[in-house]
Structures are given as structure tokens and as C-alpha cells.
Amino acid sequence: MTKNFNKSSLTLTKEEHIKENSNYLRGTISDDLKNEITNGFTGDNFSLIRFHGMYQQDDRDLRIERNEQKLEPRHAMMLRCRLPGGVISSEQWLKIDSFVSKNTLYKTIRLTNRQTFQIHGILKKNLKNIHQILHKIGLDSLGTANDVNRNVLCTSDPMESKIHQECYEWAQKISNHLLPHTKAYAEIWLDQKKVFSTDHEPILGKTYLPRKFKTTVVIPPHNDVDLYANDMNFIAIIENKKVIGFNVLIGGGLSITHGNKQTWPFLALELGYITLDKTLSVAQAIVTIQRDWGNRTNRKNAKTRYTIQNVGLKIFKKEVEKRANITFEPIRSYLFTTRGDSIGWKKDINNNWSLTIFVENGRICDNNNQLLKSGLLKIATVHKGNFRLTSNQNIIISEISNENKNKIENIAISYGLIKTNSKLRENSMACVSFPTCPLAMAEAERMLPVFITKVENIMLKYSMEKEIIILRVSGCPNGCGRSLLSEVGLIGKSIGRYNLYIGGNRIGTRIPKIYKENITEKEILVHLEFLIKDWSIYRKENEHFGDFIIRKKIVKEVINPIHDFWN
Structure with a gap:
């Protein structure tokens, strides 16, 4: 007998009521944007803006001082971009750098270990501006925070092989398939007219997921995405230099609560093997089961790993097969032998070059030892290829032609981007x-x-x-x-x-x-x-x-x- 916490008679969490009453994530965010008295969001909107890819923060170094001065905390927003597989063009990078330099408190870009970037220190008055800039350059921040499927990770650098390119495309497909359908994001941030029709969330549901959900696509033998820490994982199975299907693993996660023995980290478990044509239906089935069976009365027990523990892996697997109309095949053989990024130069499938630059803790800034932000900006002005963000907070300058290699290398050296560091x-x-x-x-x-x-x-x-x-x-x-x-x-x-x-x-x-x-x-x-x-x-x-x-x-x-x- 499975538990359906959506229909439970137990008391739902505050967050569930916020989602239920949000009118598909709209809340009163638009009203708060007009409120010039405070630089923060009020009431439920503090939580709802996370579905739009933002967190309200304040500078904790200044918190005591501002409290003593009877001032509100210095509120500012952190925005996280949706960037499945971590690929961003040089042109897009230039636009992001320009906004960050002119319109944020910290003037830095932060690469995350979820293969995207965050912008910290955005004042409320500048939020529409950054969302509209993202939209114009083909990006957005929808679904990068709160109770939805987050940015989909993929083994880095699609230019490494045709297999990498194919898996990157699957990461994009999965991300797009699982996105929220609500028009709230476009209405609030892009000033699109509200369409007076009934909103519908066929996959995520009106109250979305019980907790955040994380997905990866990975190519053995390299576990650079730390797949075992994620809710849903697709391990590429390769025959004759082609991806023929995926092993599916579910239920990984690392968050705990100090002293609470009802929380624990857990490694993702094997469900079985599927052919490529079943990928999206299986992804949807897993997400909808977590939507329906996940715990909505206790957020500390609401991640997929706890749902599996509550109902059992065998029952969860059977329900995936039912909803996706499939039968899992036995897991195909796979092995992981490496993790991390290979720093430095290497050739790609088109005989162009890529340069992986180590970014300590993912922070893109200039300091006395390294002009990282200025150096990447300079490279972006001359580079015709892409930047690729890794799950280890580093950045790859990819698709560098032989003619451009020396120019890129000289810039990287002159700005201190190429340095000798310990493997530690x-x-x-x-x-x-x-x-x-x-x-x-x-x-x-x-x-x-x-x-x-x-x-x-x-x-x-x-x-x-x-x-x-x-x-x-x-x-x-x-x-x-x-x-x-x-x-x-x-x-x-x-x-x-x-x-x-x-x-x-x-x-x-x-x-x-x-x-x-x-x-x-x-x-x-x-x-x-x-x-x-x-x-x-x-x-x-x-x-x-x-x-x-x-x-x-x-x-x-x-x-x-x-x-x-x-x-």
C-alpha cells in the first residue's frame, strides 16, 4: 500500500499552502516589485520568487550593524540561470558580464557545481532588467530553484565526441520537458500580456513537487557530475560509438540536518535500462510519482530518497513501468573510474582546441593574483565558440580554432588564467x-x-x-x-x-x-x-x-x- 501525502489527512507544510494559493506561482510578486519602501519581497513572495530562479538574501557581514542603525537588512537577490549541460556562448557571456559589472553589488559571477552561473547582489529595481536580458539572449532562470526539477547536469564538453554532443542534447530535452508550464514567469518578468485561460501543470501539478529535484546525464567512465547525489540519473550506454540507451538510477541526495537521525545522505539506486525513445516518458513518470507520493507534511523527509524508503524500491519501480508503459531491462554494464576536470588544453572532435581553466570555488572576479573576470571578458570579445561550465565550478573555452589558439593562450597567460595549482x-x-x-x-x-x-x-x-x-x-x-x-x-x-x-x-x-x-x-x-x-x-x-x-x-x-x- 503506497502513501500519497497529497491526500493525507496530516497537516500540510506552510510551503504547500503557499504553492496552493499562489495562482500558479504568481502570488503578489508584481505588487512587490512596485513597492519602493523595501528592497525585499514580502510574505509568500519571499518563497515564490525561488520558482522564478531567485533567492532573497542579505549581506550578513552588515546585518548586526544595520540592525543597530534600525535599518532593514541590505536585501538583494541572487539569480540562478537555467543552463542545461552548462553551455553558454561568448555573446551571451558578454551580456551577462556587462549587467553584472553595472548593476550588482558584488560585480562578480559565481559558477555553481550544478553547471550554471549565479549572479549575487541584484537590487529589486534591476530584476526585470536581468530577466529581459536573459530572454533576449535565449536564456532564462525558470525552474532553477525551489520545488521543481533543477538545472540538468551533463558530462562536460559536448565537443569532446559525438556521444557527448548527443547526451548534451538529451540534457536539454529533459530540462525542457520537465519545466513548469505556468505563464507567470513571462507575465511578471517579460511583461507579456496575461492570457485569461486556465493554467495547467500536467507534470508538476498545481502544488509542484514536494521538494527540489535534481537530474543528470552522464557518460562513463567519468563521473564528473557526481550522479550518485541526484534524484534522477541517466547513464549513457554506448555500442559501436553510439548511445543506444540509458541505465536509470534514482534517489540520490546529500542534505541532512545536524543531529536529526531521520535524515541521511543516500546514493542513487539502479532501476534498470531503457532505450532512448523511452527517456522522456520515464523521466516524466519518475517526477510524477515523486509529485504524488512525496511527503508534503515534513520537508525534511520529502526528497525522492525518502519516498523510495517509504514505499520500497520495488513498488516505486513497478509504478514507473506502469506510468511510462515500459518494462525495464536489466542494468547494462558500466564502470566509473574518474572524477573532476582535466585542466589545460586538449583537442576536440573537429580538431579545434579547448582550454579548461581552474576557477577556485567558482568565483569569477579580479584580485591581486588573477584577473579572471577581465580575462574571460577579453577572451569573449575575440572567441567565436562557446564557454562550457563544469559541475566542478570550472570553465572550458571550447571550439578554439588553430588560428585563434595562440591569441587565446596569450590572453589567458597575461591575465593569470593559466596557473600551476596542486591537484589537491x-x-x-x-x-x-x-x-x-x-x-x-x-x-x-x-x-x-x-x-x-x-x-x-x-x-x-x-x-x-x-x-x-x-x-x-x-x-x-x-x-x-x-x-x-x-x-x-x-x-x-x-x-x-x-x-x-x-x-x-x-x-x-x-x-x-x-x-x-x-x-x-x-x-x-x-x-x-x-x-x-x-x-x-x-x-x-x-x-x-x-x-x-x-x-x-x-x-x-x-x-x-x-x-x-x-x-
């Missing part, structure tokens, strides 16, 4: 956290560069400076930094204090386990030095750090997260 640094990641994220408990993006330098010094001390450790920092337990798929993960507890997790693996198929709780950065470094020293002495040949941790039983391996993660 290149494989690190942090979420945004302070000062703009309202959920942040501890620093992440701002602390990681200096923290990595300290870990690099430890690695050098024990002659391990050429080795890789996947190290990630999240400012809170919501999973944005994907710390719970790293070999060393830090999750913020309070200012300057973190939980330290160890024992994940290099390719992102094992969840780490807590090693020390609520400790300072100084204490973390002491523990890491002890562990790295032991690794340098007692590891087997080519043994990775996380595998060493598990083999030596420094922490217990997380095999079944429901039982193992907290115990």
Missing part, C-alpha cells in the same frame, strides 16, 4: 556560504583557499604533494558543496567550527563518515596531519586517501547510509 586545490570545492547565504553556519568559500594552502604544506611535509585528496567544505548540512561525496568533508556547525567527515572515495561512490564533531579549523588540521602522515607511511601502492581510511578502519565504511551513517 584543483579537486577542492566549497559552497558560497557567508556573507550571502541565509543558511550558512560557518565559512566555506572564503575559508577554503587559505585552508587548502595549509593542507598543501602538510602534504609537502610528508612528500605527498603530488597526490590528490577530494576535499570539500559546506557552510551548512544542506549539501550544496557535496561534502558528503568527498574523501575529506567539512560541514559547518557554527562560526569557525565544523564536523569532519572522512572515508569517501575518489570516484564519488561512497559516503564518508563523521570522524570528529564540532571542531575548529586548527583542530581539523591537527587531525588531518596525523591521518596524512599515516597514509604516507602505511598505504598500499597507489592507494587513495579515502580507501586507506576504510582499510585501516579509522572510520566504519558507510554501506547502508540509513543504518551506518549515524551509528
Whole structure:
């Protein structure tokens, strides 16, 4: 007997009532845009603007000072673009850079680990402007936040092979198929006239999904999208250099709540294999089941992984087959052996070049060490190809002709875009956290560069400076930094204090386990030095750090997260 929380007699969450009463995501957003008294959105609109791709934030560095001055927080919006597969043209980049430079508080662009970009510090008066700019250049921000299918990830760089190009096109198709149908976005932000007809959401429903939903398309053996952390995944199966179908995996997710043992991270589970022609119907079936069966009375238990736990994988699979009118075939053989990005130059399928540039924590800005924002702007003025954003917060300048290669390289060198970094640094990641994220408990993006330098010094001390450790920092337990798929993960507890997790693996198929709780950065470094020293002495040949941790039983391996993660 399956549970349908939409029809439950239990009390629905506040968020469910907001969606129910929103008139298909319109709310009174238009009225708030006219309100010049406050720079923020009021009431339900604070939540509803997320469906349109924005979060209301304030500068937490200034919060106390402004409170003492009896001023409201310095509200500004963060906008996240919809960019399935991460491809953006040079012309589009120029328009985005121009808006950011002229109309935002921070003047920076932030690459996310969901293969798109965010713009922080947009004042309310400039919101229509950026939405209309996006529309004119063929982009939008619809469905990049809140309870919908988010930006669809795809193994990076479609120009790497025809297979990559085909999978990129599937990422676009899935994204478009699962988009909200409401005309609210066009009416509010693009000033399109309201059509007086009944809105209808055939896939998402009037109250949309119970929680956010994340999707990937991935090409083995490279797990650059961290597929096991996502709700729905399509693994390309290749024969005779063609994609013939997908293995479908569901139910991954990393968010937890500190101390709440009813929350846990979980790796995506195998459903079965499908041919290409069934892809969209299967995607729709999975999403509608989560729509109908997901928990709408407790948001902490509302993600797809909890729905599967509540009803059982076998029942969930049977319902997918029923709704999609298919029978899953057995999973086809696949193997993942690598993760991360290959920094530097390589040739593509058309004998052009691509240059992957390391972007620390995804922040596109100029500083004393690197003029990254100015350098990319300069490249965009001469480059005729595309930029491709990766799931590891880096950027690929792709489709560079042989004639243009030296010109692009000289620009990149002169602006400091090409630098030698340790493999440790290149494989690190942090979420945004302070000062703009309202959920942040501890620093992440701002602390990681200096923290990595300290870990690099430890690695050098024990002659391990050429080795890789996947190290990630999240400012809170919501999973944005994907710390719970790293070999060393830090999750913020309070200012300057973190939980330290160890024992994940290099390719992102094992969840780490807590090693020390609520400790300072100084204490973390002491523990890491002890562990790295032991690794340098007692590891087997080519043994990775996380595998060493598990083999030596420094922490217990997380095999079944429901039982193992907290115990």
C-alpha cells in the first residue's frame, strides 16, 4: 500500500499552502516589485520568487550593524540561470558580464557545481532588467530553484565526441520537458500580456513537487557530475560509438540536518535500462510519482530518497513501468573510474582546441593574483565558440580554432588564467556560504583557499604533494558543496567550527563518515596531519586517501547510509 501525502489527512507544510494559493506561482510578486519602501519581497513572495530562479538574501557581514542603525537588512537577490549541460556562448557571456559589472553589488559571477552561473547582489529595481536580458539572449532562470526539477547536469564538453554532443542534447530535452508550464514567469518578468485561460501543470501539478529535484546525464567512465547525489540519473550506454540507451538510477541526495537521525545522505539506486525513445516518458513518470507520493507534511523527509524508503524500491519501480508503459531491462554494464576536470588544453572532435581553466570555488572576479573576470571578458570579445561550465565550478573555452589558439593562450597567460595549482586545490570545492547565504553556519568559500594552502604544506611535509585528496567544505548540512561525496568533508556547525567527515572515495561512490564533531579549523588540521602522515607511511601502492581510511578502519565504511551513517 503506497502513501500519497497529497491526500493525507496530516497537516500540510506552510510551503504547500503557499504553492496552493499562489495562482500558479504568481502570488503578489508584481505588487512587490512596485513597492519602493523595501528592497525585499514580502510574505509568500519571499518563497515564490525561488520558482522564478531567485533567492532573497542579505549581506550578513552588515546585518548586526544595520540592525543597530534600525535599518532593514541590505536585501538583494541572487539569480540562478537555467543552463542545461552548462553551455553558454561568448555573446551571451558578454551580456551577462556587462549587467553584472553595472548593476550588482558584488560585480562578480559565481559558477555553481550544478553547471550554471549565479549572479549575487541584484537590487529589486534591476530584476526585470536581468530577466529581459536573459530572454533576449535565449536564456532564462525558470525552474532553477525551489520545488521543481533543477538545472540538468551533463558530462562536460559536448565537443569532446559525438556521444557527448548527443547526451548534451538529451540534457536539454529533459530540462525542457520537465519545466513548469505556468505563464507567470513571462507575465511578471517579460511583461507579456496575461492570457485569461486556465493554467495547467500536467507534470508538476498545481502544488509542484514536494521538494527540489535534481537530474543528470552522464557518460562513463567519468563521473564528473557526481550522479550518485541526484534524484534522477541517466547513464549513457554506448555500442559501436553510439548511445543506444540509458541505465536509470534514482534517489540520490546529500542534505541532512545536524543531529536529526531521520535524515541521511543516500546514493542513487539502479532501476534498470531503457532505450532512448523511452527517456522522456520515464523521466516524466519518475517526477510524477515523486509529485504524488512525496511527503508534503515534513520537508525534511520529502526528497525522492525518502519516498523510495517509504514505499520500497520495488513498488516505486513497478509504478514507473506502469506510468511510462515500459518494462525495464536489466542494468547494462558500466564502470566509473574518474572524477573532476582535466585542466589545460586538449583537442576536440573537429580538431579545434579547448582550454579548461581552474576557477577556485567558482568565483569569477579580479584580485591581486588573477584577473579572471577581465580575462574571460577579453577572451569573449575575440572567441567565436562557446564557454562550457563544469559541475566542478570550472570553465572550458571550447571550439578554439588553430588560428585563434595562440591569441587565446596569450590572453589567458597575461591575465593569470593559466596557473600551476596542486591537484589537491584543483579537486577542492566549497559552497558560497557567508556573507550571502541565509543558511550558512560557518565559512566555506572564503575559508577554503587559505585552508587548502595549509593542507598543501602538510602534504609537502610528508612528500605527498603530488597526490590528490577530494576535499570539500559546506557552510551548512544542506549539501550544496557535496561534502558528503568527498574523501575529506567539512560541514559547518557554527562560526569557525565544523564536523569532519572522512572515508569517501575518489570516484564519488561512497559516503564518508563523521570522524570528529564540532571542531575548529586548527583542530581539523591537527587531525588531518596525523591521518596524512599515516597514509604516507602505511598505504598500499597507489592507494587513495579515502580507501586507506576504510582499510585501516579509522572510520566504519558507510554501506547502508540509513543504518551506518549515524551509528
